[in-house]
Amino acid sequence: MVVRSEAAPPTPWSKALAEPRIDETAYVHSFSNIIGDVWVGPDVLVAPGTSIRADEGAPFAIGEGTNIQDGVVIHGLEEGRVVGEDQKEYSVWIGEDTCITHMALIHGPCYIGKHCFIGFRSTVFNARVGDDCIVMMHALIQDVEIPQGKYIPSGSVITNQQQADRLPDVQESDRKFAHHVVEINEALRAGYKCAKDANCITQVRKEGKSHQTTSNGNGARVQQQTLSNNGKGENRTNKGGTILKTEAIEQVRHLLRQGYQIGTEHADKRRFSRNSWQNCAPIKDQQERNVIAALEACLVEHAGEYVRLIGIDPRARRRVSEMTIQTPEDQPSQSYSSGNGSSYRPASRQSNPSYASGGVSNGQLDRNVTEQVRSLLNQGYQIGVEHADKRRFSRNSWQNGAPIQSRQVSGAVSELEACLAEYSGEYVRLIGIDPKARRRVLELLIQEPGQNGTTQPASGGGQRTSGQSHQQGQPQAGGEIAEQVRSLVNQGYNIGVEYADQRRFRRNSWQNAGQLKGNANQVLSELNRHLAEHPKDYVRLVGVDPKAKRRVVETLIQQPGQGSNNGVSASTGAASATDQRSSGQRQNGARSNSKLDQNTVQQVRNLLQQGYQIGTEHADKRRFSRNSWQSCSPIESTREGEVLSALEGCLADHQGEYVRLVGIDPKAKRRVLETTIQQPA
Structure with missing residues (x-):
């Protein structure tokens, strides 16, 4: 295959004459054009009709497993750079396993993260798109930063950060769709590579005659080798007789459910004293039974050494847990160590009643914290804790506490109180975790030094009435x-x-x-x-x-x-909230003649309680007759008192006009209510 690639032309801003660098495992169609300082990573597919032109802005980087589909244009401005994952500057950075689909335009400076999907004819310019984002068809993303895991519907125009921050989260069905597209294009890449290899084509034809369906011509041999290797692993495991304890098996199950990968490390006593661990054979399987068998094989292979279990987030490329499952005394799973050195003993915490009563000074958690825990658990979120002494707190360097195992409110509260007692004299914060999106949904400080394990939310104005x-x-x-x-x-x-x-x-x-x-x-x-x-x-x-x-x-x-x-x-107190709101309305004399009626107030309250946003529109008689409304100033607050004040302000500003209240669903980006709240006298 002859790839149409060439060096960048000499220009007033660059005379480097840089040439593309294309990994040998990538497939670049001969009808595509690649110009200048472009790095194409392993297993990348570049389809026909693409133009990747680093002659103005440069360099470009296209990550492993990414597919650039037909008609895609990638270009960059001379000025403006983004920082890639390797901490170097790029005009365009596209992460791993990302789909840039038909006719999309990617114009630098631009950063697109890993596992993203950019839909047909969408444009991304001078923007940063976080990992795991899905951009549907005919969308425009410009001058903004899209947070990780967001969904951009078809036809969206996202040109300010406020719009970007309000985008809905990607759903599991969307992730499956994007992953399916990646798999399809990986199969196409392998097929295109095979089509250029006479030996591969011959093998495929032979297998076709034998009614065998493989994708690369040697799948049968690979399957046989895999079965053989599995057999060896099982035999070796059975010889050792080393069985993982229940706590380690539960940890494996917990990590696999969250989509994390499992790894192992070992160290003899000398290396252990220096915290110098060595990697065991990688565990690529995601089936619980096979992972446990591989772990037990590692324990047998490194009997007499320390062995620890590693949980790895494959997307963020970082460790999420470390647990020691074997010591030189060949007692696996009796001593567990978290990443910060604190011991992991969930059984003792749950079984020790002193933690829930006398272990914490002044009794129990603050009621607000208890309600927060109940809310998180009811929504299916997980609970965690972090702690920090004063020095670490000043540097925002937190350490993980022991995990909260219970999914019952009473049990989780007891474990939290035990944690407060264990880290008395330190800052402790509560963490709410979404296990599906693998992100934090809450960080709440529940203890400060000197509180002796009780939570006392500061008001900041408690001494003033x-x-x-x-x-x-x-x-x-x-x-x-x-x-x-x-x-x-x-x-x-x-x-x-x-x-x-x-x-x-x-x-x-x-x-x-x-x-x-x-x-x-x-x-x-x-x-x-x-x-x-x-x-x-x-x-x-x-x-x-x-x-x-x-x-x-x-x-x-x-x-x-x-x-x-x-x-x-x-x-x-909360009982005076209505009085405060009424007095706030009366204080503003300029708006005294435009009070909201009780039905409107109740409507606003209902919308806010359902998580909807509030907007207003106005129109004079001429525009009203044509149904041509104009927007008032946006109401960004979600506090009832502030929203009501803003509504009255709009009524006062547009006296003698029609004004209507608009309820907006920020996730679906559609209106859920339109009701007229003022008419000309």
Whole structure:
């Protein structure tokens, strides 16, 4: 096969004359064009009619097992680079096992992660698409970063980060579809390679006559070798008589259910003392019985040594667990070691009643934490814990605690209390884990040094009452806002503040007031100072993930004439929520003549409780007659009080016009409600 590839032409910005580098296992069709500094990895399929042109922006990298289908164009601008997984700069980076389907346009600077699917005629430009994302047909992704595991429906136009952050998660059926496409194209690649090999074709024809169906001409021999190897492994295992303990088998089962791979390492006493482990033979099987047989074979092969079980996340390429299953005394599975050195003894934790009662000072977990645990378990999530001393906490370097085994609320709470007692004097946080998406859904700090194992959520405004705040005339960030600030700081996020007058607010044109530094108390103090400096402006709190360089939260905390929307201390109680909302509406005199009726308030409450977003539209009589509505300023908050205030603001801004309330399903990206809430007098 003659591949149409050539060096990059000399240009004012580059005279390197770099040439493509194509792995020998890749298949590149002769009707495709590859120009310049392009690296094509192993087992890649490049179909006919593709144009991969690194003559302006360079270099390009196409990861192992990826398929570039017919008509795809890959190009890059001279300026702008992304950082690949090897920490080098690229104009275009495409990860492993990714599908770039027919007629798609990938234009650098652009990063596309592993296990992604880019649909027909979709465009990705100046963007970063995380691992495991699925982009359907005719979509545009530009100037944004798509988080890992997101689904972009057909025809979507994603051009701002707010849209990207609201995308729904990929479902299991979508993953299966993408994986099926990868397998199909891998078979095509092997078939194309075989078609160019006379020996392979001859073998296929022979097997066709013998009614054998194989994909590479030697499948029968491979199957026989595999069966033979399995037989040897079983015999060797049976000779040893070493059986894994129940805890190790449960750990294997738990890892395999989450899609993780299993590995093993061994070390003699000298290497063990230096923490210098050696790899055993890799375990590629995903069947529980075969994995256990391979583990027992490893124990027999390395009798008299330490052996540990490794759980590996194949997508993130990192270890998720380490467990010692054999010691030199040939007592496998009696001593388990987690990645941070803490012992793994779930049986003792569950069976020791002192942990649930006297083991924790002042009794039990805070009721809010217990409710959080119940909510996570009811949704099918798993529970974990992490701990850190003051030095590690300042560096955001957490260590894993012993896993929470129970799936019952009472059992999980008892294990959590045991963990708090075990790590008294340290920070401890609760982790909620989605086992299907393999990602964290919650990180909640439940213990700080000096709390003696009891959780006392800080309010940040517990020493101020609502009445004092209003009497002094100083807006204060307390209650829910203080809790949110502490949560963001504890998770290592940066805190920023933005403000806007009414004109800028309507245009969604915010001004940056800078980043708030320090611990939670210092941030709250700075936040109150900004509220005092901008009493007549809208002010919002911004949480920023410094690693992913994206916003994780935007919360409106002050509106003109109302002060801080959340300037209520935790001591006021939930019973006064309605009174607070009513008083907030009465304080804004400019809007007193446009109060929402009770039906509208109840409608808003129902929409928010179902996870829907709220929007508004307005139209004068002429536009109303033509059903041509205009959008009001977007309502980004999901807090009932803030949404109601924003609705009244829209009514006041558009007096004498029709105004309607819109309920939006952010996952399905469709409207679930349209109801008129104001008509011209």
